[in-house]
Amino acid sequence: MWRSFRLPTTVLLGTATTMAVLATPATGAPEPPVEWDKPSGTSVSFVVVDRQTGQVRAEHAAHTQYRSASLVKLLIALDYVESRGPDAPIPPGDRALLESMLRSSDDDAASELWVRGGWETIVQRMADRLELTDTEPPADRRVWGYTATSAADVARIYEYLLDKADPSVSDVILGNLRMATRCAADGRDQYFGIPTAVDEPWAVKQGWSGYEEVVPGEECHERIDRGTAPEEIPTLRDAAIRAQADRGPDIDLTRRAMHTSGTIGADHNMIMVLLSLHPEGTPYQTSAQQVTAIVRALYLAVKVAPPDPVRRWPDVESR
Numbered sequence: 001m002w003r004s005f006r007l008p009t010t011v012l013l014g015t016a017t018t019m020a021v022l023a024t025p026a027t028g029a030p031e032p033p034v035e036w037d038k039p040s041g042t043s044v045s046f047v048v049v050d051r052q053t054g055q056v057r058a059e060h061a062a063h064t065q066y067r068s069a070s071l072v073k074l075l076i077a078l079d080y081v082e083s084r085g086p087d088a089p090i091p092p093g094d095r096a097l098l099e100s101m102l103r104s105s106d107d108d109a110a111s112e113l114w115v116r117g118g119w120e121t122i123v124q125r126m127a128d129r130l131e132l133t134d135t136e137p138p139a140d141r142r143v144w145g146y147t148a149t150s151a152a153d154v155a156r157i158y159e160y161l162l163d164k165a166d167p168s169v170s171d172v173i174l175g176n177l178r179m180a181t182r183c184a185a186d187g188r189d190q191y192f193g194i195p196t197a198v199d200e201p202w203a204v205k206q207g208w209s210g211y212e213e214v215v216p217g218e219e220c221h222e223r224i225d226r227g228t229a230p231e232e233i234p235t236l237r238d239a240a241i242r243a244q245a246d247r248g249p250d251i252d253l254t255r256r257a258m259h260t261s262g263t264i265g266a267d268h269n270m271i272m273v274l275l276s277l278h279p280e281g282t283p284y285q286t287s288a289q290q291v292t293a294i295v296r297a298l299y300l301a302v303k304v305a306p307p308d309p310v311r312r313w314p315d316v317e318s319r
Helices: 069-084 092-104 107-116 121-130 151-163 167-178 234-247 284-304
Strands: 010-014 018-023 034-037 043-050 055-060 202-209 256-264 270-278
Touching: 043 151, 043 284, 055 284, 069 092, 069 107, 069 121, 069 151, 069 167, 069 202, 069 256, 092 107, 092 167, 121 151, 151 167, 151 256, 151 270, 167 202, 167 256, 256 284, 270 284
Parallel strands: none
Antiparallel strands: 010 018, 018 034, 043 055, 043 270, 202 256, 256 270
16 A cells, blocks of 8 residues: 655654655754745646666655646657557658657647547557546547546656657657757746756657647747647546546646656666646646746755665556
8 A cells, every 4th residue: 555655764844834754864963854835726646656676766746636737748658669669660740740849749649649549449449558537538539638637657667668659659759859959849847847847868758738829939948739638628628627527537727737757867777757736827837836846855865865775666556
């Protein structure tokens, strides 16, 4: 059974507005706590896996379902590459779509591959193949960002890429995640969470949903003039919300979502996934700062804490 939080030799301090991770190093003298603001109405789930030892170093609400936002692009890419076979060449046009989708979170590229791959059947196939227990297709097939998933399932996607997928498949996906651009296709700065909080090489896929459009003149200078997530189209969003209410999965589509996920280290030594929801009206930059602070606290605590010989991944029970 997964416990609500697990980080050996650390204390998780929490109040209604502030949370701190306090790490105790080998000397026995506690380090100053690393704090992050947690406003009322914010929800956070995370999983941190040490791949060298197979241990779950930290986790909280790991099986709580969230809308995936752009994290479903991992499944879209994996389904596309594996469906062709490990030795099949990827046409230049499709390679460009994969690169833009994975590096810059290009929504138009995702929508094209989503439709070509069979819409919600992509999620169904991948959930079965990877044994994802919390991942479900969106009720409205047109809105891929409303796929339901959990921190535990996203961590298992990375575990599959690193340990089970054909190396050629992993190279395509993780290779592109290594080259994630600072500026997303929609003009947002996507270097929140892992890219800013850790001091090691990383490979990341980020996600966000429900934020207002970027104000003209405030875009990243590398903006690609394309990319609209289906849930940003009012008629599609309203229809998808109604469908979700009628047929599920039961996920929060009201609050703003911001997720950071990926591997840390030159040899992908750590998997970290953090999913979060923020109250309506929360500015994008505020959410980004909060997510980065949480990731930094987790990263520092895990780096200081000695390994736990008990918890194992992926053999730990998933429920």
